[in-house]
Amino acid sequence: xxxxxxxxxxxxxxxxxxxxxxxxxxxxxxxxxxxxxxxxxxxxxxxxxxxxxxxxxxxxxxxxxxxxxxxxxxxxxxxxxxxxxxxxxxxxxxxxxxxxxxxxxxxxxxxxxxxxxxxxxxxxxxxxxxxxxxxxxxxxxxxxxxxxxxxxxxxxxxxxxxxxxxxxxxxxxxxxxxxxxxxxxxxxxxxxxxxxxxxxxxxxxxxxxxxxxxxxxxxxxxxxxxxxxxxxxxxxxxxxxxxxxxxxxxxxxxxxxxxxxxxxxxxxxxxxxxxxxxxxxxxxxxxxxxxxxxxxxxxxxxxxxxxxxx
Amino acid sequence: xxxxxxxxxxxxxxxxxxxxxxxxxxxxxxxxxxxxxxxxxxxxxxxxxxxxxxxxxxxxxxxxxxxxxxxxxxxxxxxxxxxxxxxxxxxxxxxxxxxxxxxxxxxxxxxxxxxxxxxxxxxxxxxxxxxxxxxxxxxxxxxxxxxxxxxxxxxxxxxxxxxxxxxxxxxxxxxxxxxxxxxxxxxxxxxxxxxxxxxxxxxxxx
Numbered sequence: 001x002x003x004x005x006x007x008x009x010x011x012x013x014x015x016x017x018x019x020x021x022x023x024x025x026x027x028x029x030x031x032x033x034x035x036x037x038x039x040x041x042x043x044x045x046x047x048x049x050x051x052x053x054x055x056x057x058x059x060x061x062x063x064x065x066x067x068x069x070x071x072x073x074x075x076x077x078x079x080x081x082x083x084x085x086x087x088x089x090x091x092x093x094x095x096x097x098x099x100x101x102x103x104x105x106x107x108x109x110x111x112x113x114x115x116x117x118x119x120x121x122x123x124x125x126x127x128x129x130x131x132x133x134x135x136x137x138x139x140x141x142x143x144x145x146x147x148x149x150x151x152x153x154x155x156x157x158x159x160x161x162x163x164x165x166x167x168x169x170x171x172x173x174x175x176x177x178x179x180x181x182x183x184x185x186x187x188x189x190x191x192x193x194x195x196x197x198x199x200x201x202x203x204x205x206x207x208x209x210x211x212x213x214x215x216x217x218x219x220x221x222x223x224x225x226x227x228x229x230x231x232x233x234x235x236x237x238x239x240x241x242x243x244x245x246x247x248x249x250x251x252x253x254x255x256x257x258x259x260x261x262x263x264x265x266x267x268x269x270x271x272x273x274x275x276x277x278x279x280x281x282x283x284x285x286x287x288x289x290x291x292x293x294x295x296x297x298x299x300x301x302x303x304x305x306x307x308x309x310x
Numbered sequence: 311x312x313x314x315x316x317x318x319x320x321x322x323x324x325x326x327x328x329x330x331x332x333x334x335x336x337x338x339x340x341x342x343x344x345x346x347x348x349x350x351x352x353x354x355x356x357x358x359x360x361x362x363x364x365x366x367x368x369x370x371x372x373x374x375x376x377x378x379x380x381x382x383x384x385x386x387x388x389x390x391x392x393x394x395x396x397x398x399x400x401x402x403x404x405x406x407x408x409x410x411x412x413x414x415x416x417x418x419x420x421x422x423x424x425x426x427x428x429x430x431x432x433x434x435x436x437x438x439x440x441x442x443x444x445x446x447x448x449x450x451x452x453x454x455x456x457x458x459x460x461x462x463x464x465x466x467x468x469x470x471x472x473x474x475x476x477x478x479x480x481x482x483x484x485x486x487x488x489x490x491x492x493x494x495x496x497x498x499x500x501x502x503x504x505x506x507x508x509x510x511x512x513x514x515x516x
Contacts, residue, residue, distance in 0.1 A: 071340035079474035081341070132472070134341055179473050250473060269417050269470070271409055279335075281342050282401045 062125055063136040065205055067278055072212045073130065074231060075179050076165065076172035083174070084212035091171050091232065093209075093216035102162075102238035105153035112216060116202065118151065119143035123206070124199060129261045129291045131225040131247075133283060134276045140220055141203030146194045148236075154190070158238035161193040162186075163219060163230045180246055186230035187243030187257065188221065191300055197222060197293060200233070223293040225259040256310040258301075261291035265307050319379055323386035326353045327393070347397050354390035355463055358430075359484055361387055362460055366491035381437050384456070388434045391427055419469035426462035429455050457492075460485050 074084040077091075096112040121143055129135040149161070167183035169175040175182045192198060201220050202209055209215040214231025221228050227247050247255035254268050263273040263286065274283040290297050301309075330349055338345045364380045367373065403410050413420045433453055435441070442449050464485050468478035490496070 067340045075473065081339075081344075134344070266416075269419060271413065273409065274404075274406075276341065276343050278340055279342060282404050283343065284404055 060127070060137045062139045062205075063278055068136060068138055068204060069210045069212050071278065073132075073226070074212055074214070076174055076182075076184070076232075077212070078174050079179055087173065088211035090173065091166075091211045091215060093211065093232075096216050096234075098217065098233060099235045100148075100152050100237075101235065103155045103158035103240065104238045105155065107152065115148060115217075116143075119147045121202070122199075126199075126220055126222040127291050127293075128220070128222065128226055128229070129275060129287070131227055131255070131259070131267060131272075133270060133272065133274065133287075134278055135285065135291075136278045138220075139205055140199060140201040141206060142199040142201035142220065144196055145198045145200050145219070146196070148200065149193060149238075152238075154238045157240050159190055160239050160242055161188050161190065162237040162239050162243040163188075163233050164235040164237070165230055166232050166234045181249050183234075184230060184246045185243060185249075186219065186228055186245045187239075188228075189242075189300075192221065192297075195297065195300070197296055223261060223290040223297045225261060227255065228259050258306075258309050260289075260301065260306060260310075261287060262289055262306055262310070263287040264289070265310050315379065316382070319382055323357070323383065323389070326390070343397070343401055347394065347402065350390050350394035350397060351467065354387055354394055355467060355481055357383060357387040357390055358456075358460055358463060359481070359488065362456065362485070362488040366488060366496075369491070369496065385434060385437065388430045391430055395427055419466050422462040422469070423466035426459045426466060429459040429462070433459070457489060460488075 070085040071081045072084040073081065074088065077084045077087040094112075097109050098112070098115060099109045101107050121141055123139060123141050125137060125139045127135060128138050145161075163186045165184040166172065167175065169182075188198065199220050201214075201218050202216060204210065204213060209218065214229075214233075217233050218231040219229045219233065228245070242257055245255075245257055247259075248257060261272075266272050272287055275285045275287050276283045277285040288294070326349070330346060335342065361380060361384045364376050364383070368376050399405060399410060403413070414424050415421070433456060436445065436449065436452060445452060464478065464482050467481060468475060471478055
């Protein structure tokens with residue numbers, strides 16, 4: 001009799017994917033007697049209990065599924081906002097693994113299921129502020145990045161965390177262009193990466209992250225401009241020196257490493273003092289320092305010249 | 311000139327505006343401000359290119375009468391520029407005049423865009439028969455500023471985009487082509503006695 005070892009049968013082959021990846025939430029909800037929390041329509045109720053960062057975020061309505069998944073900057077699929085929704089079907093988010101390298105005790109190639117195994121998935125509603133001066137409110141499902149980092153045990157030489165998107169012009173056709181240098185690279189200072197607000201998201205509205213939003217795993221750092229929140233991550237590297245992120249390589253005088261949301265520091269070509277909260281017709285939402293998360297993150301930048309370190 | 315041409319130009323000129331207006335809200339999309347700003351800007355640029363294409367078309371086809379349409383087309387270009395400007399002033403800046411002044415002074419792409427607007431404003435005001443009479447020979451010199459406006463408009467678009475410059479570069483190419491046609495070597499490209507002398511607006515224009 002052949003007894004199949006557990007590793008022969010990954011759970012993802014047995015259980016429906018979205019239920020598997022979100023099983024902790026499923027069990028929490030089931031225990032609380034409402035599997036209804038998994039249904040997008042009743043998500044708002046689940047969101048109110050979720051850790052939301054700034055206090056008044058509970059009053060801000062999350063944007064719709066359609067808005068969030070059809071209006072994206074994901075240049076790997078084209079530079080128009082409608083391109084990712086149209087073209088990202090070529091991305092294969094499963095099977096997926098993330099290579100963890102650099103100054104840590106447990107480097108290696110980790111399957112996505114393995115990464116998600118020990119983490120606590122939560123529903124978090126975050127503000128997302130694009131550097132282009134539009135913003136949305138997004139109900140992510142994900143886990144704190146620090147859970148993954150703690151697991152791989154960064155050494156004292158690890159001062160920064162560097163992230164890489166998939167490099168594959170077959171799955172991501174616009175990587176054949178030179179609109180940007182590929183693969184897309186981003187980075188965080190170690191204290192930013194370890195901050196409880198910094199998450200790796202795997203879901204949206206309780207469903208699997210759609211391809212245009214960076215399936216199957218993307219970063220979200222809500223107090224920074226959206227380009228910091230790198231999508232479709234395949235490699236995480238613990239490094240000693242500040243990484244050069246892609247938009248800084250593209251135009252260093254316009255995009256920096258820190259990219260903290262700041263109404264007082266203009267982009268060279270437009271003001272950052274106001275934003276259009278999708279789907280508003282006017283830029284009538286005042287931009288708030290650190291995107292309204294100042295209470296939680298301002299201390300990370302105490303004494304820092306935010307105009308110099310943009 | 312056949313009587314049907316003028317109404318066709320009117321329809322073609324108003325067409326984009328009607329398309330835009332009837333597109334609310336679905337065609338305006340997830341970020342409606344971005345959509346209508348870009349739509350009006352690109353339409354203004356295209357219509358301006360058409361205005362600049364009148365003389366080359368005249369010379370290539372010998373259709374001298376085309377010149378009578380040029381003022382109408384030019385005014386449509388200005389119409390879309392005004393729409394584009396109003397959207398920027400009223401919806402993007404929400405009439406915050408301090409930020410508007412700051413934009414014009416500090417952001418080069420807005421500086422040149424605003425300069426292009428001022429030129430087209432002057433050209434629109436002086437497009438009447440009265441002004442042609444009043445300015446005489448100087449009218450022609452003044453209206454050559456449309457070339458500068460075209461160049462500034464293309465620069466405005468090129469400087470605005472973040473990474474993908476392909477569309478602005480296409481406009482730049484078209485503009486360069488239209489300007490090349492004005493070189494003396496091309497003045498001889500005409501058939502059936504088409505005149506290369508500039509012809510100001512006549513009483514028959516709209």
